[in-house]
Amino acid sequence: xxxxxxxxxxxxxxxxxxxxxxxxxxxxxxxxxxxxxxxxxxxxxxxxxxxxxxxxxxxxxxxxxxxxxxxxxxxxxxxxxxxxxxxxxxxxxxxxxxxxxxxxxxxxxxxxxxxxxxxxxxxxxxxxxxxxxxxxxxxxxxxxxxxxxxxxxxxxxxxxxxxxxxxxxxxxxxxxxxxxxxxxxxxxxxxxxxxxxxxxxxxxxxxxxxxxxxxxxxxxxxxxxxxxxxxxxxxxxxxxxxxxxxxxxxxxxxxxxxxxxxxxxxxxxxxxxxxxxxxxxxxxxxxxxxxxxxxxxxxxxxxxxxxxxxxxxxxxxxxxxxxxxxxxxxxxxxxxxxxxxxxxxxxxxxxxxxxxxxxxxxxxxxxxxxxxxxxxxxx
Amino acid sequence: xxxxxxxxxxxxxxxxxxxxxxxxxxxxxxxxxxxxxxxxxxxxxxxxxxxxxxxxxxx
Numbered sequence: 001x002x003x004x005x006x007x008x009x010x011x012x013x014x015x016x017x018x019x020x021x022x023x024x025x026x027x028x029x030x031x032x033x034x035x036x037x038x039x040x041x042x043x044x045x046x047x048x049x050x051x052x053x054x055x056x057x058x059x060x061x062x063x064x065x066x067x068x069x070x071x072x073x074x075x076x077x078x079x080x081x082x083x084x085x086x087x088x089x090x091x092x093x094x095x096x097x098x099x100x101x102x103x104x105x106x107x108x109x110x111x112x113x114x115x116x117x118x119x120x121x122x123x124x125x126x127x128x129x130x131x132x133x134x135x136x137x138x139x140x141x142x143x144x145x146x147x148x149x150x151x152x153x154x155x156x157x158x159x160x161x162x163x164x165x166x167x168x169x170x171x172x173x174x175x176x177x178x179x180x181x182x183x184x185x186x187x188x189x190x191x192x193x194x195x196x197x198x199x200x201x202x203x204x205x206x207x208x209x210x211x212x213x214x215x216x217x218x219x220x221x222x223x224x225x226x227x228x229x230x231x232x233x234x235x236x237x238x239x240x241x242x243x244x245x246x247x248x249x250x251x252x253x254x255x256x257x258x259x260x261x262x263x264x265x266x267x268x269x270x271x272x273x274x275x276x277x278x279x280x281x282x283x284x285x286x287x288x289x290x291x292x293x294x295x296x297x298x299x300x301x302x303x304x305x306x307x308x309x310x311x312x313x314x315x316x317x318x319x320x321x322x323x324x325x326x327x328x329x330x331x332x333x334x335x336x337x338x339x340x341x342x343x344x345x346x347x348x349x350x351x352x353x354x355x356x357x358x359x360x361x362x363x364x365x366x367x368x369x370x371x372x373x374x375x376x377x378x379x
Numbered sequence: 380x381x382x383x384x385x386x387x388x389x390x391x392x393x394x395x396x397x398x399x400x401x402x403x404x405x406x407x408x409x410x411x412x413x414x415x416x417x418x419x420x421x422x423x424x425x426x427x428x429x430x431x432x433x434x435x436x437x438x
Binding site for chain 2: 154155189190191192195197217219233234262263293
């Protein structure tokens with residue numbers, strides 16, 4: 001059985017390590033072969049960029065050599081895929097090498113596409129890369145008061161970041177003694193503060209306590225940097241002194257270029273995680289790359305990867321898949337610099353966030369380190 | 380949110396059907412459609428309590 005994993009992010013790496021642990025003897029004997037094709041020799045813990053933006057972590061703390069994270073039976077090639085031939089069951093990489101497979105796992109992730117909103121890239125700050133997070137830190141540390149507007153594009157990676165960046169910035173300016181000179185103005189695309197209803201209800205109370213203004217049904221249409229205003233599809237206009245955005249996201253270009261899914265999202269069965277369509281039996285899609293209407297989050301990628309890994313391992317061992325993904329997601333929600341809560345939910349059960357506390361924040365900070373065990377498939 | 384994302388990709392005149400088990404959608408979607416200026420064609424709830432909201436892209 002030749003298993004090829006495209007993508008070395010959270011989903012691809014957890015999947016590959018989990019499979020390697022389940023199929024150690026098969027991989028050593030040559031009965032199975034596990035190959036990872038990725039674009040970078042580095043692995044980044046992306047949730048850490050929030051802390052970089054607040055000056056509480058540095059980018060080097062969020063980075064490891066990809067090879068150091070993988071089980072020894074995994075053949076790693078830093079050689080990204082350029083074309084997919086699902087009918088012939090092979091992929092071709094940038095170097096021109098052809099990799100044939102029996103099972104293909106596509107986990108290429110997503111990318112911010114601020115350019116999809118006119119003026120957004122030039123006039124806003126975000127934390128979706130180490131470089132951008134550092135720019136946001138520089139801007140925040142130079143900011144001495146005024147109106148901070150948070151705007152949210154769709155779809156986006158990490159559903160909690162609009163709330164987290166708002167709460168953590170609020171604490172940041174409280175610590176700097178600038179709260180009385182700083183107005184927070186939060187916008188959101190639908191008619192409440194968050195896509196998950198119970199999270200929105202919880203956030204309402206936090207916003208009221210902190211005096212954070214909110215405008216719902218706000219979908220960015222354009223940003224006019226010369227007038228420092230952001231306009232919405234719904235016809236409203238908000239002036240800003242600092243615009244902090246959650247840019248809309250797209251899947252990777254290689255997915256669009258190979259016509260595997262509109263905007264880079266691949267149509268995927270919500271339970272089996274197989275690609276929909278003619279070639280689905282041999283293609284699994286994980287993490288942000290799916291078109292599933294669930295959170296594009298590391299935790300989603302993690303739980304999907306575990307299900308898929310068990311299924312691929314049982315397919316090798318007993319010729320069938322045994323597990324179904326139930327939509328499980330667990331997201332921490334940083335409610336400031338030293339308090340957090342969480343949202344745990346699946347396709348059937350909505351989250352019930354509790355009052356934030358210091359212990360959950362401490363757990364999140366610990367998880368930021370535990371991630372390196374998690375991605376190896378140890379946790 | 381899925382509807383908002385899909386609307387951006389749709390052509391003027393297309394009708395999209397949104398399926399949602401979220402009670403809030405039945406209230407929020409018509410409000411959003413009215414604000415943006417699209418057209419709410421109809422809303423139905425099936426036996427499984429799933430809302431079917433039909434929205435026509437008007438601009």
